[in-house]
Amino acid sequence: MIRVAMLSRWHVHADDYAKQIMKNDEAEIVAVWDEDSKRGKRWADEIGVDFEPDLEKLLSRTDIDAVVVNTPTSMHREVIVSAANKGKHIFTEKVMAPTVKECIEIKDAVENGKVKFCISFPQRTFPANLFAKRVVSEKLIGDITLLRIRNAHNGAIANWLPDYFYNAALCGGGAMMDLGAHPMYLSRWLLGEPVSISSVFNSFTEKPVEDNAVSVIEFKNKAIGIVETGFVSTNSMPWLEIYGTQGVLIIGGPEDRVYISSTREDVGTRWVDKDELPKALPMPIEQWIAAITKGEHIEFGLNEGMELTQLMEGAYASFNEGRKISFSTLLR
Structure with a gap:
């Protein structure tokens, strides 16, 4: 079972990702962090999980394997690099980061951390x-x-x-x-x-x-x-x-x-x-979870994120x- 932390409800698709995870037998949401503490606390209460206001403290928790990043795009580099440095698998809303330079920093951190990375290209x-x-x-x-x-x-x-x-x-x-x-x-x-x-x-x-x-x-x-x-x-x-x-x-x-x-x-x-028509592929969240639990292939990762x-x-x-x-x- 993959234990997931939701990082921010800022993006309009955050709720959709949470629902997809909760429907997946291989994953569960265990905590929420949000740059807006009030919004994050409300979301954590709705889901019925812990709210952690300190991102570094949350990323240091041993009961969290992976994170879903829905922060403002301007925060992606900071948040994703921090998560990768703590060994957390990462799913992110598009766009990966506003600049190619920031994407390179993300790519280096993810590869050094040896974690699974997926960007949402549904x-x-x-x-x-x-x-x-x-x-x-x-x-x-x-x-x-x-x-x-x-x-x-x-x-x-x-x-x-x-x-x-x-x-x-x-x-x-x-x-x-x-x-x-x-x-x-x-x-x-x-x-x-x-x-x-x-x-x-x-x-x-x-x-x-x-x-x-x-x-x-x-x-x-x-x-x-x-x-x-x-x-x-x-x-x-x-x-x-x-x-x-x-x-x-x-x-x-x-x-x-x-x-x-x-x-x-x-x-x-x-x-x-x-x-x-070809059969639909699994949705991005499903690909990401399957890659973590079963080693399956992710169709859109670091290189595709950088290209976008x-x-x-x-x-x-x-x-x-x-x-x-x-x-x-x-x-x-």
């Missing part, structure tokens, strides 16, 4: 996206020329996001840093090494961070990726389009269906039945500097 477990990976890898629509992924909601205009999600110092950014992480890591997974990135961000609601954002990424294979996100789109549907030299793949729409059209005779043109931060750091540098950013100086 959309890489979805059957339709696994099918997209197969389409790209097997060139079912030829060489890829363009990818477009949209992931947006109405959190800013419907006022259901917490106010601190608009604090750049805590979050490292706005909509792109949070919701945009999903199309960012999917684009990197599907298209490979990026060469450059250009961003257009604005604040439709005039909040302190961007709530409407697009980044355009050029990849080494000459494909172009368009990443769209925002907190100001009501009823926006997840959408993935991949265009190649021999066809197209479309995923999404009101029924979240998969459509492929290829000049290859063995592929053809059709709506893809659900039973043709590379894209994010480049995206924000492009917006702030008003120019295209080359990745030749990042993640080297």
Whole structure:
């Protein structure tokens, strides 16, 4: 049985992770820490576990094997490095850290501590996206020329996001840093090494961070990726389009269906039945627990976390500097 401490309820997904752990027979929550003591104490009482206000004291406890990090992104390096130095296995909400430099510090600490590390990339477990990976890898629509992924909601205009999600110092950014992480890591997974990135961000609601954002990424294979996100789109549907030299793949729409059209005779043109899609992978928390208890593989770890931060750091540098950013100086 893996004994887990929840580190902060700051992120909106913290409750989801706690529920996933409590449903897993191989893990249990034994303690909570939070940078906001009042919030942490309330959460610990709800779960029925100890609240520990001192992070170093909590990380020194011998009855804790692993931690789930849901702190502000700006605290990730400090918290994760401390946990790794104490020999605790680590699961973290994305983004791994705001800068590649901080990610390298995290990577060194995790490797030196010989602990299991997983970052939350849930959309890489979805059957339709696994099918997209197969389409790209097997060139079912030829060489890829363009990818477009949209992931947006109405959190800013419907006022259901917490106010601190608009604090750049805590979050490292706005909509792109949070919701945009999903199309960012999917684009990197599907298209490979990026060469450059250009961003257009604005604040439709005039909040302190961007709530409407697009980044355009050029990849080494000459494909172009368009990443769209925002907190100001009501009823926006997840959408993935991949265009190649021999066809197209479309995923999404009101029924979240998969459509492929290829000049290859063995592929053809059709709506893809659900039973043709790959089986969903275990969710990130489940992969992490299985890696600790059974030595199983984690699909998204340190390197994938660093790759996402590379894209994010480049995206924000492009917006702030008003120019295209080359990745030749990042993640080297």
